[in-house]
Amino acid sequence: MQSITTSSYSVHFNDLAYKALNQHLDKSGYSTLFILVDENTFDHCLPGFMAQIEGDYHFEVIEIEPGEVHKNIETCTQVWGALSELEADRKSVLVNLGGGVVTDLGGFVASTFKRGIDFINVPTTLLSMVDASVGGKTGVDLGPLKNQIGVINQPVMVLIVTEFLNTLEERQLHSGFAEMLKHGLIRDKGYWSALKSLNNFDLIDEFIHDSVVIKNQVVLQDPTEQNLRKTLNFGHTLGHAIESYFLASESHETLLHGEAIAAGMILEAYLSQQLTGLSQTELDEIKGTFAKRYPKVDFSEDDIFNILGLLKFDKKNSHGNINFVLLESIGEAVLDIRIPQDLYFPAFAYYKE
Amino acid sequence: MQSITTSSYSVHFNDLAYKALNQHLDKSGYSTLFILVDENTFDHCLPGFMAQIEGDYHFEVIEIEPGEVHKNIETCTQVWGALSELEADRKSVLVNLGGGVVTDLGGFVASTFKRGIDFINVPTTLLSMVDASVGGKTGVDLGPLKNQIGVINQPVMVLIVTEFLNTLEERQLHSGFAEMLKHGLIRDKGYWSALKSLNNFDLIDEFIHDSVVIKNQVVLQDPTEQNLRKTLNFGHTLGHAIESYFLASESHETLLHGEAIAAGMILEAYLSQQLTGLSQTELDEIKGTFAKRYPKVDFSEDDIFNILGLLKFDKKNSHGNINFVLLESIGEAVLDIRIPQDLYFPAFAYYKE
Incomplete structure (x- = not known):
């Protein structure tokens, strides 16, 4: 499927996704690749993802608890702390491998760590593929209030690998x-x-692409939500x-x-x-x-x-x-x-x- | 003293500062003016500041503990919580009235509350007047690590009222x-x-102006710190x-x-x-x-x-x-x-x- 170009980055699909990632990593000279996962994506997505990375880079994996209830500032503080302890610098990149909690929270953490480091979103749920791939919304909840704390900031790329949908229960789809x-x-x-x-749902790939195209058209025409x-x-x-x-x-x-x-x-x-x-x-x-x-x-x-x-x-x-x-x-x-x-x-x- | 124009806003001094503020409030139609202070600026600066505001607006004051040791995510969480409880919306403005802790932390809180509301900095210490007035750096400390968490984001205006320096001890100057x-x-x-x-130090006003001009020249030429x-x-x-x-x-x-x-x-x-x-x-x-x-x-x-x-x-x-x-x-x-x-x-x- 064709890549989709947003205001400042591209959304790549399946085989092209890994190809684009490897090219980007090769030319970017990141000091360390931090991969943010939750318990589920650590088990079910990380091995497949890592197997596709061709170069020899310095990796660190940071794991958070799964679920919306952990999409909060306390979890951000844990991830900021882990980045500091693992000596992340401004040339580090954070790869958010997970559903909306991981991509929203990880995007916010990256956007605010040392006033902003690069991040790459790899949504692994259908929801985050079609909803969080474009638009640059990052953030976490404040008590029961959803997404009260966050910024608008764009990832350097988004990779949609529909194979990850096989790891999901039907309810998630x-x-x-x-x-x-x-x-x-x-x-x-x-x-x-x-x-x-x-x-x-086996026939959903083209529809995912269509949904990203629709959302992208909307966001490109009105990035600041006027x-x-x-x-x-x-x-x-x-x-x-x-x-x-x-x-x-x-x-x-x-x-x-x-x-x-x-x-x-x-x-x-x-x-x-x-x-x-x-x-x-x-x-x-x-x-x-x-x-x-x-x-x-x-x-x-x-x-x-x-x-x-x-x-x-x-x-x-x-x-x-x-x-x-x-x-x-x-x-x-x-x-x-x-x-x-x-x-x-x-x-x-x-x-x- | 002449106002100084940065990339996206102006720094106004003394009498002109209050004039610019009143004009801005008059035309902006903010729903609520939130004023962030610490214990010291609540006592020594807030009364003088309020006396200069001409219109009839809805005000709320949020107070934090003074000192660098409180420039952290916990204090941000308190301020985000207070804004939520006081029903701040996207048309609210946060006025940061204080030293570097208040302006750095308040700028970060405003930049991340509901993905960003307007903020106005009114630095009350010499340090924050000459250092934090331009450049858009906001942020807080993470444990002992200074300014590890933050974003680059610009206030809508900065007001330098040198009268506030009279409230400071010589060591602060x-x-x-x-x-x-x-x-x-x-x-x-x-x-x-x-x-x-x-x-x-009674003769310092012009020098403050010069320092802001110097810092502004530097930041305008290289906003992203390359x-x-x-x-x-x-x-x-x-x-x-x-x-x-x-x-x-x-x-x-x-x-x-x-x-x-x-x-x-x-x-x-x-x-x-x-x-x-x-x-x-x-x-x-x-x-x-x-x-x-x-x-x-x-x-x-x-x-x-x-x-x-x-x-x-x-x-x-x-x-x-x-x-x-x-x-x-x-x-x-x-x-x-x-x-x-x-x-x-x-x-x-x-x-x-």
Whole structure:
């Protein structure tokens, strides 16, 4: 598959990925290659990755605990400390080999270590391949608040090796697939239609490429999130609040990111039907597509109040207003819609129907 | 005094500073003004500062503990948490009112909160006025290692109000004065000569302006520290190691930054005389100037070993080499000089003479 060029770096796929990596390492003269992994990617991805590196470099591996609950400043402090102890210098490079936690946290650690060293992202989950490959968002959570601390900074390259998807459980694949469906909803009805009838993840490679292309088009047109880029937030305003709430709540099982935003997209599609002209047919099509693929979340009235309480912390807001991205139709998003307070509970009621 | 324009913002002085601030606040439409202070600037600077703000804005004050020992990630986490709790959004601004700890830490906190909000620096110490006003370096310490964590990011404006210097002890003024002397040594012999005969800090305003101009020229020519900007590191390679060591050591009193780099400049001037052609006369002039103004540090042999052990962590190094900025003469610096190991102890011996 063809490489995709972003504002300042390229996303390379499969065989071309390793070729590009080896060429880059050969010419860069890094002092040390630090590879950031979690327990899972240490076992399942690191051996295959290392086998593809041709040159003779000085390596160090840094391992963090897996899971969103460890995507925080304490883990950053451990990684910064490990880099210092292992004598990382400004000519070191950090290779982030893992899912979104590893790439988001590793990108932030690299961007802030000695005021910034090079980093390379090698996403190993479907979610991080399609979502974190372009855009330069790095960061960690602050308590229950997702991605409150971070910077925008670009990796020197991103390598997508779809073989790593074989190491994932189906639930993880579905989580990433939700972001791909979102790319169709906000931008490309044809892509949405093709995706929603995809039943075999073995055929997903070309679709991953398409999703990265869509996200890249959006980010290139609006790198600083003044307008178009906000459309990527469809389903995320409520979805993030749901994800945060379930992460912090002791009485609920944690939702994967895609599962939370799948619920968020159904809710926000309902708001779109109420406020921005999304047809009832398309609303039902959206709900039906997600309902078929994702378990229904059981929201109590208390849960809903708590979730709405978390909304105000969303990064997209200012001056106390909550701005939503909604849909006019499948493939067409609109920005900066304010929601009348009395629509939230009906949205959850529609979700539960 | 005339404002100084940097790459992306201006440094305003005294009356013009408050005028520029009021104009900026009037047009920016910030949702909330957060003012970051420490215990000292809360008492001595905040009332005077607030009295000069003309509009009617929503204010919140966040206070941190004073001192370099609190310039760390834990304090950042407190400030990030306070911003979240006080519902800071992307249209909030953080005004850092304090010395280098407040401006460096506050700049980092603002640059990373929700991936970056505006910040305004109001340095209240001589050191932060002449050193931290331009260049965009933000950051905090990691254990004993100075400024290991940070980003390069610019404030929206810097306000230098020299009245705040009246709140400082003489020792603090001398600490900042060391950076001004450095500006002369690396760049402008005339400025060095004028400064070294200055005996009354009441006459310092114009010199502050000159120092900011010098630093700004350097940073504008080399924003990413490829070459010229490295000259600002004169005295700092050993000076930072000395400062770190005294900060972490329980048996030594902590040195102020300027006191540590004054010792560093004498040591590195000795290395310059040995390696890069600095004359004995100018070396003695440099040592004499600093010896007159700064207390002599009593380095034991153990201290020296420990200090040299910290050198490898300096951010300017790569591939295990230690690169020094040295002088060819007063006003002329040279870059990337490697030091033969057997010169360090003679340098300390010269310092002690």
